[in-house]
Amino acid sequence: MSSISVAQHDNYLTADFRLWSWLITLDHKRIAVLYTVSITLLFFIGGAAAAMIRLDLLTPYSELVSIETYNKLFTMHGVIMVWFFLIPSIPTTLGNFLLPLMIGARDLAFPRLNLLSWYLYVIGALFAIESLIAGGVDTGWTFYTPFSTMFSNTHVFAAVTGVFIAGFSSILTGLNFIVTIHEMRAPGLTWFRLPLFIWAMYATSLILVLATPVLAMTLVLIAVEHFFHIGVFDPALGGDPLLFQHLFWFYSHPAVYIMIVPAMGVASEIIGCFARNRIFGYRFMAYAMLAIAGFGFVVWGHHMFVSGQSAYAGTVFSLLTFLVSVPSAIKVFNWTATLYKGHISFEAPMLYALGFLGLFTIGGLTGLFLASLGLDIQLHDTYFVVAHFHYIMVGGAVMAFFGGIHFWWPKATGRMYSDAWARLAAIITFVGFNLTFFPQFIVGYLGMPRRYPEYPPEFQIWNVLSSAGAVILALGYALPLFYLFWSLRNGPAAPSNPWKAKGLEWQTSSPPLPENFLRTPVVAEEPYSYSTGGSTDG
């Protein structure tokens, strides 16, 4: 690199301060920051909808909002949280920021596509928000036909268009990541020296690229059908509403793994670092993520056990769903084995990662209940399902996302935050989460269906517990906003490797230079070589 950049010591944040320079930036790190700001905003909008839902469910009768409004609230919560927060969350923020740094590259393979994908995300989000301002959508995030196409008079078209556009943002991100990982690894960085976070991004990108087009075209069919009142999902003319469910879940089940596999990558980085141990069974960890991505494509029918698909299809989908637990269990056991005889310390990122480990395990095990054909007849569309997938998506994915934000915050901002506050936030989140969602397992098992604003009075105690937990959870999510922002101005300057972690991203300055590395790094050791000592000092 040129000696000029050494002399200036400009990092990617200080390279140019004008707003315009951010809006046309091609730097993957700046695009990651743009994404972080936008998805945080959408997270709190989706969270506000959840807060209204929990508030309404305090009492057995829907006293706070009308039943129609309630339908719109849970639709808004689902649409925003799934497509505008969870799916982009880790890949577009941590992934965008870290992927080139971790493989010793200067940027992603296609920086312009990367910026385009952010703009597509924003345009998609604006459509979704527009559909809410215009009056909302009452179909649920699943847009089931023929209700969404023939009967709903709400703003289905705008919402579907928003999700469609955001889908292309996902596809471009996945494409960019796959090409970058294939073509731009630093000298010596072979496939099995890659950090597991990179393997996670690779597996996730495969799903993004192969599943999202199916959703996109299905949404086109929904939009056409909603608009012209004719289509293949309408039984009136001989169409098949079940076909919609097949196509929708062909995407939307893998989409769950788009959310959880990146979280597994983040957890692996954090647990290895704070246990000061090699990741146990590294290769199996990589293969397990690919296996989860692969199995994800053949289990969609488990969302349709009671939709009228054939008993044979149901049996096969049930068996295949059980198989997903094999690679998932490999991961949980290997993280545990990594902790075994490690020199564990409990900084905030580690607390989040351990929280992830426990909550993901509960979420995964309850998934086995739902994969059982007979049991699912009782549990289908109850709060048991709601609790199960929130343990995976919120307890698993969001916990890991917060862990990752805390782990790489010093690298991205060049500032240290208050670890005491951060540990407090992690604990509050963990407690609040369990209080919110564990009662839902019980009330769901007792038979309370999801998506109803009213329920029998005997369920009230569980709903009050859950709503009380939501208040604590909201506090846990809001706290980091304060101490992280505080750290931007007042936090002590971060060294380049505050956690004494392995990985190329810690070998450059905090915050990194616009071109990431002064000299392209050469990799000569296995990943997570913690036990060999000799950490890179900052």
Add this chain to the structure above:
Amino acid sequence: MASTIAPIAPQFDDAVQQRDASNLGIWIFLATEILFFGVLFAAYAITRTQHTAAFAAGSRLTDLSLATVNTALLLTSSLTMALGVYAAQSGARRALVRWLSLTVILGVAFLVIKGFEYHADYVEHLVPAVDFSYPGAQAGEVELFFYLYFVITAIHGLHVFIGVVVISVIAVMASRNAFGPAYFTPVDLTGLYWHLVDIIWLFVYPMLYLVSRS
């Protein structure tokens, strides 16, 4: 002719890495296209299995001769595109511009004929939701056939249109000497896209026009 050197973007080490990245990128993009159309093909296959007779009746109302001419045009355009890529590889600028222009003409001809076909369908009251009437049995299912016919051919036609625009741009760039034996990636990638659009038509054509027509 002056040999054109590839402009290497700052994130890449050299021209080989840049070319490999672009090639892998376009293949992944083509995979997404296949899944995109896969939804339509799956929807067609399932609906057809449920209403075989009505779909056969619908097929018979399509214009086989125009579709066959269009198939010939599109296949020929794939040949001219391939010759264009070959011309780019061998640095024959004028041949490259000529083959690309011919590809654009064939693509436009395809779209114009498709337009005539749509017009004939409209005159015959075969446009679902706008003007549809079918005297025989299972009119609803026949309408469903034409719904799929219009959705599939329109989305394919959109891809042809995008291809025509992109190839036109590439042709203008080629006439300004933007490519040479050392750098012709855009021509190569556009060619791959164009062939995929052609291959998709090779499924659309028998599916909508040929199967159980007789």
